Amino acid sequence: xxxxxxxxxxxxxxxxxxxxxxxxxxxxxxxxxxxxxxxxxxxxxxxxxxxxxxxxxxxxxxxxxxxxxxxxxxxxxxxxxxxxxxxxxxxxxxxxxxxxxxxxxxxxxxxxxxxxxxxxxxxxxxxxxxxxxxxxxxxxxxxxxxxxxxxxxxxxxxxxxxxxxxxxxxxxxxxxxxxxxxxxxxxxxxxxxxxxxxxxxxxxxxxxxxxxxxxxxxxxxxxxxxxxxxxxxxxxxxxxxxxxxxxxxxxxxxxxxxx
Amino acid sequence: xxxxxxxxxxxxxxxxxxxxxxxxxxxxxxxxxxxxxxxxxxxxxxxxxxxxxxxxxxxxxxxxxxxxxxxxxxxxxxxxxxxxxxxxxxxxxxxxxxxxxxxxxxxxxxxxxxxxxxxxxxxxxxxxxxxxxxxxxxxxxxxxxxxxxxxxxxxxxxxxxxxxxxxxxxxxxxxxxxxxxxxxxxxxxxxxxxxxxxxxxxxxxxxxx
Numbered sequence: 001x002x003x004x005x006x007x008x009x010x011x012x013x014x015x016x017x018x019x020x021x022x023x024x025x026x027x028x029x030x031x032x033x034x035x036x037x038x039x040x041x042x043x044x045x046x047x048x049x050x051x052x053x054x055x056x057x058x059x060x061x062x063x064x065x066x067x068x069x070x071x072x073x074x075x076x077x078x079x080x081x082x083x084x085x086x087x088x089x090x091x092x093x094x095x096x097x098x099x100x101x102x103x104x105x106x107x108x109x110x111x112x113x114x115x116x117x118x119x120x121x122x123x124x125x126x127x128x129x130x131x132x133x134x135x136x137x138x139x140x141x142x143x144x145x146x147x148x149x150x151x152x153x154x155x156x157x158x159x160x161x162x163x164x165x166x167x168x169x170x171x172x173x174x175x176x177x178x179x180x181x182x183x184x185x186x187x188x189x190x191x192x193x194x195x196x197x198x199x200x201x202x203x204x205x206x207x208x209x210x211x212x213x214x215x216x217x218x219x220x221x222x223x224x225x226x227x228x229x230x231x232x233x234x235x236x237x238x239x240x241x242x243x244x245x246x247x248x249x250x251x252x253x254x255x256x257x258x259x
Numbered sequence: 260x261x262x263x264x265x266x267x268x269x270x271x272x273x274x275x276x277x278x279x280x281x282x283x284x285x286x287x288x289x290x291x292x293x294x295x296x297x298x299x300x301x302x303x304x305x306x307x308x309x310x311x312x313x314x315x316x317x318x319x320x321x322x323x324x325x326x327x328x329x330x331x332x333x334x335x336x337x338x339x340x341x342x343x344x345x346x347x348x349x350x351x352x353x354x355x356x357x358x359x360x361x362x363x364x365x366x367x368x369x370x371x372x373x374x375x376x377x378x379x380x381x382x383x384x385x386x387x388x389x390x391x392x393x394x395x396x397x398x399x400x401x402x403x404x405x406x407x408x409x410x411x412x413x414x415x416x417x418x419x420x421x422x423x424x425x426x427x428x429x430x431x432x433x434x435x436x437x438x439x440x441x442x443x444x445x446x447x448x449x450x451x452x453x454x455x456x457x458x459x460x461x462x463x464x465x466x467x468x
Binding site: 001003004070094095123172203226 | 276277280305372379380382384386403405409429453456
């Protein structure tokens with residue numbers, strides 16, 4: 001039976017990892033290549049890199065990081081952040097990433113999903129969604145709105161409708177981040193995750209809010225997610241990936257055995 | 260020298276990096292001479308069967324592969340490379356290489372998991388091998404080891420007992436390691452499957468069919 005995936009997420013700015021709390025006050029905590037190797041050895045099923053480098057002339061640093069990571073770890077990894085064109089996707093994939101994720105650029109120009117899927121195959125294209133809870137309205141019937149630019153800009157776009165549209169355009173996977181839960185360590189947004197995961201037939205990676213193994217269990221069971229993104233709970237050494245997986249196994253969630 | 264076949268079917272850098280990591284010299288090529296001189300051939304591939312077969316024929320690699328197989332050269336197929344070695348694929352109704360008798364089938368659309376929920380296709384993620392018979396490339400693996408899969412179709416050789424070495428459970432038990440004589444192929448990606456995947460590659464390098 002297919003295992004649920006546990007995926008550490010590394011935010012990278014100008015070649016160094018950081019972890020943001022609600023996207024503000026990021027602090028440097030290390031070298032992304034070394035952290036990727038550590039998580040690979042510890043049993044991560046996949047790794048996500050999110051490039052938060054602000055200035056575009058420093059983006060090439062990320063391509064170097066991707067190349068070094070690809071020489072070091074032998075599990076899939078994806079890269080997102082600042083991907084605006086099919087050419088951006090090509091550079092990241094050629095440097096050795098398995099998948100590339102688009103977020104704001106896809107909201108502004110949905111065609112990039114179809115173009116990426118056509119050029120590299122759907123399995124390479126991950127749609128990153130930043131979602132905020134709002135009062136349900138005619139424009140946002142699900143009560144979940146798409147926001148971009150690190151959560152600062154609401155788009156008047158319904159998250160559920162957008163997920164379905166992205167799937168139809170050829171996205172191979174959705175990485176679903178709750179802006180409300182992100183950085184709180186109080187658990188994933190279970191309602192949002194279940195809503196999206198049950199509405200699409202592509203895998204959904206839940207993101208935002210993981211603080212303890214119980215949260216991961218809940219999003220993989222009640223939230224019906226296919227994979228769980230984790231960050232602070234492992235970056236600061238609170239838990240190891242092995243401990244999280246052991247907890248999940250003991251609680252009836254099938255994960256890849258790595259201890 | 261290990262030759263990795265380049266036929267525009269997906270990203271070959273991950274296979275190349277894994278082979279280099281294991282200390283083996285390798286070349287990514289579509290040159291017939293280089294392929295026929297190589298000690299071993301890796302036949303990777305992601306994407307659709309139809310366009311992959313078109314490229315293979317355009318570059319003349321279809322003939323080279325059959326020749327290399329006939330010469331007894333060890334060949335490892337990966338993912339799409341485990342499918343188009345059969346006679347035909349349901350994907351784009353494609354005629355394939357016909358090295359192993361059988362067809363490539365789509366996963367049924369109505370499969371459900373142990374909890375009764377509909378299973379998603381493609382089958383993407385980590386899964387185990389249910390090993391039927393032994394094969395030298397599987398040496399040293401633990402039954403609990405898992406491997407990374409991404410696919411919506413699977414290979415179904417006609418002669419189960421001769422050509423299927425492992426199955427994997429995803430709604431159905433589909434063949435995940437198949438082979439015949441000096442050709443062996445995995446539906447999963449050993450180059451992306453951590454330590455057990457690297458072990459399979461390393462076993463392949465030492466395999467004497």
